[in-house]
């Protein structure tokens with residue numbers, strides 16, 4: 001029965017997001033699938049965490065539009081999220097919701113779920129709020145190297161603080177919504193979320209596929225075509241490692257870190 005309610009809630013939210021141009025058609029379909037699993041198997045606490053991520057990230061991607069002018073040409077996609085982005089950000093979370101269905105009394109599926117959402121939320125907040133940094137970002141692999149705003153792998157003080165905030169809000173909700181989560185676990189989740197988003201930046205600086213627009217003489221994630229319509233040329237990174245896979249790795253890294261430390265604690269005591 002909960003699955004049916006989950007499906008109804010998911011389809012209503014996906015439809016509203018589609019109407020608000022936060023999701024395109026494939027994104028709305030992907031959100032209905034992910035949402036049905038998470039709401040349907042997990043129930044309200046799981047739904048609240050997912051919706052916190054979804055609503056704050058959609059909201060922030062609309063905020064500060066003036067400051068973000070000119071950045072769209074760098075990011076692989078626009079504001080309407082597609083299926084790749086939905087599964088990239090929510091795929092790991094949906095997997096842990098399924099695992100919760102098989103292990104309903106265990107704490108670890110909730111911790112893995114929360115950590116993966118903390119990581120992708122940290123990454124989204126950092127990307128969307130990092131543009132407010134007064135100075136241009138620096139490369140995470142070489143902090144002396146100043147790069148243009150929006151460059152994959154670029155980090156800044158404001159962006160990092162935003163990542164801590166994005167991770168903390170999910171972690172605090174994870175604490176409030178599940179009595180088995182202690183304040184120490186809340187800290188662990190926050191740290192894991194931040195670590196996941198830094199891992200995302202590290203991949204962006206090293207192995208993520210990056211292209212170049214010969215017409216604008218600019219680096220971009222966009223391929224095959226730049227916003228100007230010119231075909232972009234591959235300059236570095238693994239061609240298969242798109243931004244969606246980097247987001248997926250960000251959520252996975254957060255979950256693995258939390259669960260490794262949790263496993264060590266469980267073995268210890």
Ligand SMILES: [Zn+2]
Nearest residue numbers: 213216226228
């Ligand atoms: Zn161009």
